[in-house]
Amino acid sequence: MANSPSGESVTERIVRVLETFDTDRTVQTAAEIGRRARLPSSTAHRVIADLVECGLLERDEDQRVCLGMRLWELALRGSRALHLRQAALPFMERVQAHIREHTQLAVLENDETLFIERLSHPNAGANITRIAGRLPLHASSSGLVLLAHGPEELGERVLAGPLEAVSSETVTDSARLRRVLAGIRRDGVVVAPGSVEGVSTGVAVPVRERRGQVIAALSVVLPREAPTRPAIEELRAAASGITTALAAQRP
Amino acid sequence: MANSPSGESVTERIVRVLETFDTDRTVQTAAEIGRRARLPSSTAHRVIADLVECGLLERDEDQRVCLGMRLWELALRGSRALHLRQAALPFMERVQAHIREHTQLAVLENDETLFIERLSHPNAGANITRIAGRLPLHASSSGLVLLAHGPEELGERVLAGPLEAVSSETVTDSARLRRVLAGIRRDGVVVAPGSVEGVSTGVAVPVRERRGQVIAALSVVLPREAPTRPAIEELRAAASGITTALAAQRP
């Protein structure tokens, strides 16, 4: 599938165009998109016009381009992320009401941690995670949980690959990482101080669906020296609540 | 743009494929998608394989197809819907804490009401709205607000077109609708009893951005005979809070 001399399918190109948008690039000119997606100018303009026609992109008053509401709609209705989020939200709110820092829900996607929901208290500390944002599996507490319960080949792949440090305290030694993962499987929780940001500690637990398989990670980000015991209790209660909620809505 | 005898572009087809998924159709077989998207079998299989390759769709253990996390990610990061939702969520939670029914946030999209967030109390009454779901503009309270503050041609179009009844009490008379819209512009709020479901009342207010333009509607759904005064106060406070929050995050 590739109708171009460069050997790319239309679908690939659409994805590349959509990839040029992110949190800090909400609106772009057509030429800018073309450059960032590495498309010849005339092609970029044509593809973009096509996407606008279908509603996946929209033009603002001044012909600049942004992601369309239609894309948002198509991606969400029927997505597992939305199902999961809806089941999890009430429990996340309960955690948030007690812990009052940051509460996140993350899934495994393409060997990375993908965050699908986040609640933050107005006065909470630092936290670089964003909804629809990613972090390496070995760095974030959520990622460690997902990694510990993920498929075996995934573990091998990550342990073999280069373990880049996100902060100065990220676990980058594969032997040590192996021990951390074993600990998570044993304790059902991970406490990761400073692995993403020096000033904070991540605490994460697995979220299982009915059959026991881990489908997500629930985590909180606390100030570095805050007590973790209460957070662990809250997270465990919430995770099991989510499991029940998921089972209930799909009999 | 249309590489097929049937005169459809690849983009159109991708959208048609994505459209076949919704809340009650999370996973489908390739053949099913093909039928619902009106694509020749071999074409459907090819297009789907292509989309899976790019991560927009995913196959589960048993080769059935569902929307991919990658699609969710691409659609959300950088979307205005997410920005708006993030700004609105804390205020929606405050409303929800006091009113304890359903609290929704909606935008105008392609002449319909598109709901982008919803919080519901466990014991709350009926409510057919769903995140990423749609309702006609003239039926839901949110839609009435969006219609009242939308572009003039939109109003004319809707008033001219057939006004289908969602419930037995939906306003379908264009003269009466015109009066309702004028009332909304005058009062800054609408109370719509029974227009979506006989047992409930929708209450909605406009959400404005800094420059005063209405970009969304904030609403609650109450049991039919509940008092509306407290809800109106809460909604107004929340709407103005959202406006300030939006202004703050984008200086």
Next chain:
DNA sequence: AAGCCGATTCCCATTCAACGGCAATCGGCG
């Protein structure tokens, strides 16, 4: 005003990816 530069639009000859009909194969079920 004139000139510049980037973005956008328009044009068009080339070509190969996409198309879809058809047939073979797989796989579950009675």
Next chain:
DNA sequence: CGCCGATTGCCGTTGAATGGGAATCGGCTT
């Protein structure tokens, strides 16, 4: 074992997509 639907594979045809290039637009500087 035979039926039926889903899936995969094959292949000749064809016109949509491509992208280079030129023209036009529009804002900004000199």
